[in-house]
Amino acid sequence: MFYNTDCVEGAKKYLADGSIDLLICDPPYGIGGDTLHKHYNRKETLVLDGYIEISPGDYPDFSRAWIRQAERVLKPGGTLYIVSGYTHLIHILNALAETSLQELNHIIWKFNFGVYTKNKYISAHYHILYCVKPGAKHTFNTCSRYSDAEKAQASGGSLNYQDREDVWTINRAYKPGQIKNKNELPLALLAKMIQYSSNEGDLVGDFFLGSFSTAKAAIGLNRRACGFEQSPVAYNHQMIGMKDLQPGFLRDQFRTPPPKTYFQQGKPLTEAEKAAIRNRFAVLQQTGLTQKQIIEILGQETGRGPWSLQKVIRGNRN
Numbered sequence: 425m426f427y428n429t430d431c432v433e434g435a436k437k438y439l440a441d442g443s444i445d446l447l448i449c450d451p452p453y454g455i456g457g458d459t460l461h462k463h464y465n466r467k468e469t470l471v472l473d474g475y476i477e478i479s480p481g482d483y484p485d486f487s488r489a490w491i492r493q494a495e496r497v498l499k500p501g502g503t504l505y506i507v508s509g510y511t512h513l514i515h516i517l518n519a520l521a522e523t524s525l526q527e528l529n530h531i532i533w534k535f536n537f538g539v540y541t542k543n544k545y546i547s548a549h550y551h552i553l554y555c556v557k558p559g560a561k562h563t564f565n566t567c568s569r570y571s572d573a574e575k576a577q578a579s580g581g582s583l584n585y586q587d588r589e590d591v592w593t594i595n596r597a598y599k600p601g602q603i604k605n606k607n608e609l610p611l612a613l614l615a616k617m618i619q620y621s622s623n624e625g626d627l628v629g630d631f632f633l634g635s636f637s638t639a640k641a642a643i644g645l646n647r648r649a650c651g652f653e654q655s656p657v658a659y660n661h662q663m664i665g666m667k668d669l670q671p672g673f674l675r676d677q678f679r680t681p682p683p684k685t686y687f688q689q690g691k692p693l694t695e696a697e698k699a700a701i702r703n704r705f706a707v708l709q710q711t712g713l714t715q716k717q718i719i720e721i722l723g724q725e726t727g728r729g730p731w732s733l734q735k736v737i738r739g740n741r742n
């Protein structure tokens with residue numbers, strides 16, 4: 425399912441209409457990516473050669489061609505994420521506007537190791553366009569990483585809300601001494617898109633595989649993967665390890681919500697249950713615990729949320 429070819433020709437040849445659930449595409453940026461190591465002050469010997477760039481003059485037609493293929497191969501309701509720098513963003517937005525794809529969010533990804541500049545601000549973000557193909561309900565697993573009930577310890581704010589804000593701060597992986605592709609995306613960033621926008625067993629595609637990071641994250645989270653990389657150097661280097669990857673190998677590494685604590689939430693309380701809760705509350709009160717601590721214990725024991733427990737206990741007092 426991984427092809428060493430140009431993505432537009434490869435998609436036409438190998439991918440049927442409406443066959444992909446989720447596409448994550450990080451096209452070359454058209455800013456001399458083949459010399460990026462100079463900007464990032466990286467050791468050239470550790471950066472894999474053979475990155476294929478697009479010239480600025482070709483960028484509009486190139487964007488139109490691959491985005492049209494992306495639209496075709498996505499299932500109705502399928503999702504496309506496009507990672508882009510600022511320089512050619514306009515061509516990507518223009519190409520998207522010529523398709524039926526709908527942009528639901530324009531995400532800013534803030535990372536570390538921005539390109540150092542002295543006489544202007546340091547650029548430390550990329551754009552991620554989150555788009556869906558109309559025609560069916562798109563997958564968005566709202567509680568795939570944080571449940572509605574989880575709160576930040578310091579501020580008390582909702583972790584689910586914070587994780588779903590459209591500014592993401594995720595650091596690039598620091599891999600001293602290891603060979604890497606130019607512009608390798610962190611697995612944590614890819615895992616977040618995959619968790620929210622696909623389910624286990626879904627097919628996840630990437631038109632610009634580079635270091636195959638999308639494919640690795642997808643297989644690691646028990647999805648199927650496919651894609652294209654035009655550079656034979658990058659393709660051959662990465663393909664060596666791909667067949668050894670165990671499906672699901674990343675499942676324990678990324679955030680998932682804890683098992684539901686209040687498993688009885690929403691079910692009506694019987695009079696017998698209410699009486700049992702009041703009795704237990706009275707017993708726990710004698711131990712010197714605070715009301716908050718007792719409610720927490722009762723929540724674990726009964727599967728009821730704090731609000732309904734407080735109501736039952738107040739009923740006892742009245």
Ligand SMILES: C[S@@+](CC[C@H](N)C(=O)[O-])C[C@H]1O[C@@H](n2cnc3c(N)ncnc32)[C@H](O)[C@@H]1O
Nearest residue numbers: 430431450475476608609632634635637653654
């Ligand atoms: C920005 S990098 C992708 C990096 C990748 N997301 C990662 O995490 O490693 C873009 C990649 O697209 C490849 N490429 C350029 N033009 C291509 C084309 N027409 N079809 C397929 N791959 C292409 C480049 O060689 C490069 O490896």
